[in-house]
């Protein structure tokens with residue numbers, strides 16, 4: 001299943017990202033903020049655990065998110081600000097890393113580096129702002145399944161309908177929570193209207 005956010009604050013923030021006057025620092029902070037909102041939507045009925053805490057009036061049993069069951073995995077580079085944002089909400093969550101780059105001629109993704117903690121019994125929150133052809137996400141999910149991920153939830157900011165369809169066909173069991181779905185891919189496999197290259201926008205580079 002995929003779920004596009006209906007939150008008008010999310011739309012507002014996505015449109016800040018589209019504006020080329022939004023420079024890299026604000027761009028990253030906006031991705032952080034959007035990621036926290038989308039993560040809250042995705043985790044709204046996630047498993048909880050009872051914990052005993054010390055309150056100002058003594059001990060109390062409270063319901064807490066079972067953060068130990070989560071692993072946050074950004075697809076670098078562009079996924080990095082998503083991790084930074086979600087770690088502000090869930091500072092004790094574990095993280096893993098995949099560094100991937102799409103070949104801009106063939107649009108095929110390549111994995112350059114991975115560092116993934118044990119995934120048995122874990123739910124992976126896979127973080128990448130962009131789903132264009134869907135190739136990078138499909139390859140990342142395949143890799144994480146081989147590593148034993150029990151469940152994978154994809155958090156994304158912008159996607160093209162073609163890419164989302166491709167991910168769903170390849171991995172029916174993966175839920176996608178996305179801020180906004182755009183119109184289409186252009187001839188260079190970029191999302192339109194989109195926001196350009198998310199990695200370049202975030203880190204002030206030009207690929």
Ligand SMILES: O=P(O)(O)OC[C@H]1O[C@H](OP(=O)(O)OP(=O)(O)O)[C@H](O)[C@@H]1O
Pocket residue numbers: 075076077078079100101102103107109128129130131132133134135136137163189197198199200
């Ligand atoms: O759906 P696809 O067609 O695979 O394209 C989407 C991928 O492209 C972007 O990363 P990119 O390869 O540009 O790397 P970067 O994060 O270093 O900019 C984006 O963050 C996705 O990972």
Ligand SMILES: O=c1cc[nH]c(=O)[nH]1
Pocket residue numbers: 078130132189190191192194195196197198199
């Ligand atoms: O539109 C796109 C497509 C791929 N990667 C991006 O960052 N943006």
Ligand SMILES: [Mg+2]
Pocket residue numbers: 078197198199200207
């Ligand atoms: Mg890029």
